[in-house]
Amino acid sequence: MSNLANLQLTDDGQLRHFLTPEGLDRLMLERILDTADSFVVVGNQEVKKVPLLRGRTVVNLFFENSTRTRSTFELAAKRLSADVLTLDIKTSATSKGESLLDTLQNLRAMHSDMFIVRHSDSGAAHFIAEQVTPDVAIINAGDGHHAHPTQAMLDMLTIRRHKGHFESLSVAIVGDILHSRVARDQIHALKTLGCTDIRLVGPNTLMPHAIDSMGVTTHNNMDSGIAGVDVVIMLRLQTERMASAFLPSAGEYFRLYGLTTERLAQAKTDAIVMHPGPINRGIEIESAVADGSQSMILHQVGYGIALRMAVMSMAMSGQMQQRQALALTLNPSRLTGEPRP
Amino acid sequence: MSIIIRGARLIDPSQQLDIVTDLHIKNGHIETIGNLTDVHAASEINAKGMILSPSFVDLLTYLRDLNQIQKGSIASETKAAASAGFTHLCPSPDTQPCSDAGSVISMINSKVVAAGFCDLLPVAALTKDLKGTQLSNMEALSHAGCIGFSNASYDIDDNNVLLRCYEYAATFGLKVFVQAQDQQLGGGHMHAGSTATRMGLDGIPVIAETLSISRHLQLMQHTGVRGHFSQLTSAAGVEIIRLAKAQGMNITADVGIAHLCFTDTAIEGYRSQYHVQPPLREESDRVALLTGVKDGTLDAICSAHQPHESAAKCAPFAATATGMAVYDMLVPLIQRLVDAGDLTWTQAIKALSSNSATIAIGQTTSLAVGGEANLTLIDPNHSWILNSSNQLSRGTNQALANQQLKARVKLTIKGGHLSYTM
Numbered sequence: 001m002s003n004l005a006n007l008q009l010t011d012d013g014q015l016r017h018f019l020t021p022e023g024l025d026r027l028m029l030e031r032i033l034d035t036a037d038s039f040v041v042v043g044n045q046e047v048k049k050v051p052l053l054r055g056r057t058v059v060n061l062f063f064e065n066s067t068r069t070r071s072t073f074e075l076a077a078k079r080l081s082a083d084v085l086t087l088d089i090k091t092s093a094t095s096k097g098e099s100l101l102d103t104l105q106n107l108r109a110m111h112s113d114m115f116i117v118r119h120s121d122s123g124a125a126h127f128i129a130e131q132v133t134p135d136v137a138i139i140n141a142g143d144g145h146h147a148h149p150t151q152a153m154l155d156m157l158t159i160r161r162h163k164g165h166f167e168s169l170s171v172a173i174v175g176d177i178l179h180s181r182v183a184r185d186q187i188h189a190l191k192t193l194g195c196t197d198i199r200l201v202g203p204n205t206l207m208p209h210a211i212d213s214m215g216v217t218t219h220n221n222m223d224s225g226i227a228g229v230d231v232v233i234m235l236r237l238q239t240e241r242m243a244s245a246f247l248p249s250a251g252e253y254f255r256l257y258g259l260t261t262e263r264l265a266q267a268k269t270d271a272i273v274m275h276p277g278p279i280n281r282g283i284e285i286e287s288a289v290a291d292g293s294q295s296m297i298l299h300q301v302g303y304g305i306a307l308r309m310a311v312m313s314m315a316m317s318g319q320m321q322q323r324q325a326l327a328l329t330l331n332p333s334r335l336t337g338e339p340r341p
Numbered sequence: 342m343s344i345i346i347r348g349a350r351l352i353d354p355s356q357q358l359d360i361v362t363d364l365h366i367k368n369g370h371i372e373t374i375g376n377l378t379d380v381h382a383a384s385e386i387n388a389k390g391m392i393l394s395p396s397f398v399d400l401l402t403y404l405r406d407l408n409q410i411q412k413g414s415i416a417s418e419t420k421a422a423a424s425a426g427f428t429h430l431c432p433s434p435d436t437q438p439c440s441d442a443g444s445v446i447s448m449i450n451s452k453v454v455a456a457g458f459c460d461l462l463p464v465a466a467l468t469k470d471l472k473g474t475q476l477s478n479m480e481a482l483s484h485a486g487c488i489g490f491s492n493a494s495y496d497i498d499d500n501n502v503l504l505r506c507y508e509y510a511a512t513f514g515l516k517v518f519v520q521a522q523d524q525q526l527g528g529g530h531m532h533a534g535s536t537a538t539r540m541g542l543d544g545i546p547v548i549a550e551t552l553s554i555s556r557h558l559q560l561m562q563h564t565g566v567r568g569h570f571s572q573l574t575s576a577a578g579v580e581i582i583r584l585a586k587a588q589g590m591n592i593t594a595d596v597g598i599a600h601l602c603f604t605d606t607a608i609e610g611y612r613s614q615y616h617v618q619p620p621l622r623e624e625s626d627r628v629a630l631l632t633g634v635k636d637g638t639l640d641a642i643c644s645a646h647q648p649h650e651s652a653a654k655c656a657p658f659a660a661t662a663t664g665m666a667v668y669d670m671l672v673p674l675i676q677r678l679v680d681a682g683d684l685t686w687t688q689a690i691k692a693l694s695s696n697s698a699t700i701a702i703g704q705t706t707s708l709a710v711g712g713e714a715n716l717t718l719i720d721p722n723h724s725w726i727l728n729s730s731n732q733l734s735r736g737t738n739q740a741l742a743n744q745q746l747k748a749r750v751k752l753t754i755k756g757g758h759l760s761y762t763m
Contacts, residue, residue: 007610022539100656121657122541123611144659146541184541209544213535 007129011325014318017129017138018311020147021189029156029192035310036157036303042079043306052313053082056113060086061128062141063100063119068277069141069151072301073116076308085112100124104131112136114316122146134326137319139311142181151276152185154307156193158296159231161303162272166190170197172219172226172267174257175235175284176206178246182276183235187214201225202257205246222257227266234259234275234284250283260286264294272296342384342757343367345377346718349388353395353708354691364393366714369757374710388718391751394690395706396428396715398462398697400518400595401571401643403664404430405735406452407445408437413648413735415452421668421734423458423761425644426693426717426750430459431518431701434466435493441466441477443485450486458760462701464489464518467506473497476506480513488701489569491518494618496553498524500560507564516567521553521578522619530659532574532605532620540611542658545620547575554581562590569700570594572645574619576629583638593700595641595692596630599665601683602674603627603740613654613661614740617645631683634692641697642689644671648736666736669727673741676721676748686721716754720763723749 008024010016021029042050058077062070070086077084089103107115114137117125122144129138142148156166163169171190177183177200190198191214198216200207207218219225226232237253247253259273273289274296281287290297344366351374352359363377373380399422405413422430434440436449446463453461465487469475472495479490490510497503510517526549531537533544554570558581561568573579573596582594599617604624607615615621633639647664654661667674675693678684694717695705706715724747725731732739753761 100660101652119657121659123659124657126611127657143657144541145543181541184539208538209533209546210535211538214539 007126007133010318010322012321014321015311015314016318016322017133018149018315019125019129019138019140020149021152021185021192022147024192026192026194029153029189032153032307032310032314033157033160035314036153036307037161039306039309040303042309043302048079049081050079051081053077053080053316056082056316057111058082058084058114058116058312059107059112060084060116061089061107061118062087063089063117063124064142066118066142069118072304073139073141073308076305076312077116079305080309080313082114082312101131104128108132108135113319114139114312116141118142120144134322137315139315145179145181147185148181149185150304150308150311151182152189153311154300154304155182155186155233155274155276156189157303157307158274158300159272162296162299163230166193166195169195169231170199170229171195171231171233172199172201172229173233173235174201174222174225174259176237176241176246177202177211177235178206178208179238179241180235184214186233187216191215199225199229203247206241222263223266226263229267230271232259232264232267232271232273234273236276236278237280237284239280254283258282258284258286259289261288261292264289274300277301343382344384344386344754345380345382346386346388346393347377349391349393349718351393351708352687352690353695354687355395355695355705355707356709358708359687364708366716366754366757369714371708371710371712371714374708386718386752388751390720390722392686392719392721393708394717394719395694395708396717396753396755397426397693398429398431398701398706399427399644399646400431400569400641400697400700401597402430402432402646403648404432404436404449405648406436407448411650412653415449416456417733417735418646418648418668419453419456419458420761421732422644422646423753423755424733424750425668425671426719426753427644428459428715428753428755428760429462429698429701431462431464431488433493434464434491435471435495439466439470440464441469441471443478443482446482446485446487459755463487464491466490467492467510467517468497468502471495473499473502476509479510479515483513483515489516489518491520491571494520494522496522496524496527504560504564507560507566511564511566514567516569518569518571519557520571520619521550521557523549523553526552527619529620530616531608532622534605534623536605536608540608547577547622550575550578550619551581554578558585558590558592561592568592571643572597572600572619573630573633573639574600574622574626576626579629579633579638583633586638593640594638595643595697595700596634596639597643597645598667598671598674599645601627601630601634601642601678608658611658613656613658614665614738616654616658616661616663617665618663631678634684635688640692641700642692643697644668646734647738648734649738651737654738664738665740666734666738668734669732669739670741670746672719672748672750673727673746679721680747714754714757718751718753719748720751721748723747723751725749
């Protein structure tokens, strides 16, 4: 855990990579949310650009398809005035390791400043950060079933903007926890931000081993699971889960775990409903709920850009500081004002 | 060649021997044990403070040759084995080409003999090309010197095939070696537990092992084949073996040194050096494995040495190759267990030497006077740092690289000759 935190921070505790909220302290997560809050305003301005990343090169390194996440990162980078290069790289199943390393070496040689990484293997962003440190800042845009920290943090931003705090909240996360890269990060972030009642709702086939060790409670029954909660986070269900025998049918899943108006009535009256999108109407969530007044789904999309702008600018700034510190160590004359040899 | 080793602590579990004295080797055999102050030999070694034991027998190793030279060669890996105190090796049959034919076994053997560090105790493939469909020529392979048959880490799905494998092996009194892990349930990358869940890595549940052990035990009982279970990982697995032995089943079992020393939390931070199959499990499992070794439920400790080139371990965790290069750190790992009070040297030597020899060839190793001199001399106080300049295995996947280690093999003697000296 500590080594994850260390890898993400500069020597003086600034964010330099954003791989997972795990290991980051409350102050850091709040700083991310505060910065994101300030960027929400930028999105409402007529001119939506700020010059924070001018002259910097951001490479979208997507080893796995994701139009939505990729576009929001691209938009966030452009609003920060960065030069953006987007690469879709299909991994070869036989020699993933070599080809990934080779790709990284090449991109590094192009003097990129930041990689936005999406990969189907858990730990891929971590691996890439280890390989490219200290030259390039890494933002994890989703790795395997491990983490999707910008999605989790935009969910935190949504909760904070609409609930104001985390301490006394009850939050239910419903659905395919097992395959969700967001759920783990949501749990880490919620706990760090002070939330103590986190409930996971779903059948045993979609519940990871020993998940209660993360300080959550598990519920097989949707009605009791969401009873009295302030926030309901619905997870997307991949349709291939039926073919791989995790579930019998979409119909049965919706009957047991779909969020309907009647079911939502079990939660607090002012409960908010969130979903990372894209939503499967009639499988995870009823249209009336998705489009209803308690739904935050479209807000989440807007906050997503602000949140990504926040972590990109913070990590870039941390990375630059670290590079300058390193340059000073290697060439102290720059500090003392002595002429260079 | 005449060698006198003076003042070592002689440990021989087969004779309940544990004394500090001298030992004289002459003409390939143990000539005398006792005070040899007045006797002299061409080579004399002051072994005060060291441990002298029968040499070790490895029930599972990977020598990589023939077609995986980038990972290791028979010369490099058998030398590394000798430096860990081994004189006899049972390589896994999943060689390239597969060890399912006498010609392959004899090619491997000729390379092992040419290298001269160890002797081969070949375990051949149970099915042709390890595909789990057709029996290998077991009887002929046993005549060619194979001491047992294994399908390596490839589970045989078809119960008909597995039943016939065991029936056929039982017909000729042959022994089968089993790595018990259900193939479907074993599809993950590490132990299914809280660490895997947090890291988002697919888990391998304990039931992948216990279900498989139970299945193999039923078939062994039904066919009467002699069975040996390799590399147990879990407390529940140990308990099943314990019960089966208590019921009188003629089975044996071993554990890999890594599973006695490390747990799944070592993988924290996606450390691919700890990516092994079967997976490292939890502390409670590690403790149960140690108890198993101490109470004899687990007869032997194997190395499961698997050298890799650096690229094989340099990728996102799931894409990295499984296995650990073990030979260069085996004795320091045992010393750690001894220092922690988890195991005594006598228990370790029993598991690495006398018991493993009995499993492989039906007779124990020993320090008996008159017997062939196959010996390991260990300096338990030698302090050193393992690094690329002193490692002998070609594998770069050394989990303890650049760490301060304690204990090292001083010399290994095979057939009365020095096969390794520090």
